[in-house]
Amino acid sequence: MGTENKRWSMQQHENFTKKLRKNMVADYKHWAVILNIQQYYVGRTLVWAKRYEAHSEFDLTDEEIEEVLRIKRDVKAALDATLKPDMINTAFLGNEVDHCHCHIIPRYHQVRKVLAGGDVFQDQFFGKHWYQDSAKYFKTRQRPFEGVKAILTTAIANVRKQRKRPLTTPKFTSAAIEVVRNDAQALVQVRVRDFVEKTKTWHMVSVIMESVETNSG
Structure with a gap:
């Protein structure tokens, strides 16, 4: 049927x-x-x-x-x-x-x-x-x-x-990559600090900064 x-x-x-x-x-x-x-x-x-x-x-x-x-x-x-x-x-x-x-x-x-x-x-x-x-x-x-x-x-x-639950890590990573491409240590520090202040995300700061210093050196 x-x-x-x-x-x-x-x-x-x-x-x-x-x-x-x-x-x-x-x-x-x-x-x-x-x-x-x-x-x-x-x-x-x-x-x-x-x-x-x-x-x-x-x-x-x-x-x-x-x-x-x-x-x-x-x-x-x-x-x-x-x-x-x-x-x-x-x-x-x-x-x-x-x-x-x-x-x-x-x-x-x-x-x-x-x-x-x-x-x-x-x-x-x-x-x-x-x-x-x-x-x-x-x-x-x-x-x-x-x-x-x-x-x-x-x-x-x-x-x-x-x-x-919102995922903040991908946004942080994307911002960090954009900053690294500028290849300027002072600008990197300012942008990462500003991003952290806005998102209250601290757990990856040391890792990102270490990566920035390696790419800038």
Whole structure:
């Protein structure tokens, strides 16, 4: 059956989105990151497009594409810092749900335990295709599910916070290179000092000045 014969109404989309958001672990401008209820592959998430007209990945705008790539990297970083999967599968499918979404499926060579005394998760299909009936119909108990949800919510928030921190070093380096090219010791000292005063960045001053003296000598 083609997708044109099973297109969702706006109301169906809104109802399903509302249901998914109960298990949301991160919220972005164009996408929501949802912890999948099928946690056979522990940490499995769904990146759900917010815009109703985004029925498949071919309907995405450039901005939506750019953001979903960033989200996939954020989720990978969060998984690497917590559950430490051995590899990660990703897929845009749309076979059963008429809306654009990306599956992020962590894969594990060894078992993983979630929470102290919690459930043990074992990827029996490691090295094979992730879509298996026993994985599809796997039921996760509420306590370990909430544990995984809390872990990923915190981890993704931390990754995003780290990514948003301003990077001052590249600006400092560029300014220093420009100054060195002038090849004048007095001018170098003045410009580096002025830059440091403006940016309050002191940790590279001695290194830059040593480099300047070497190039000027």
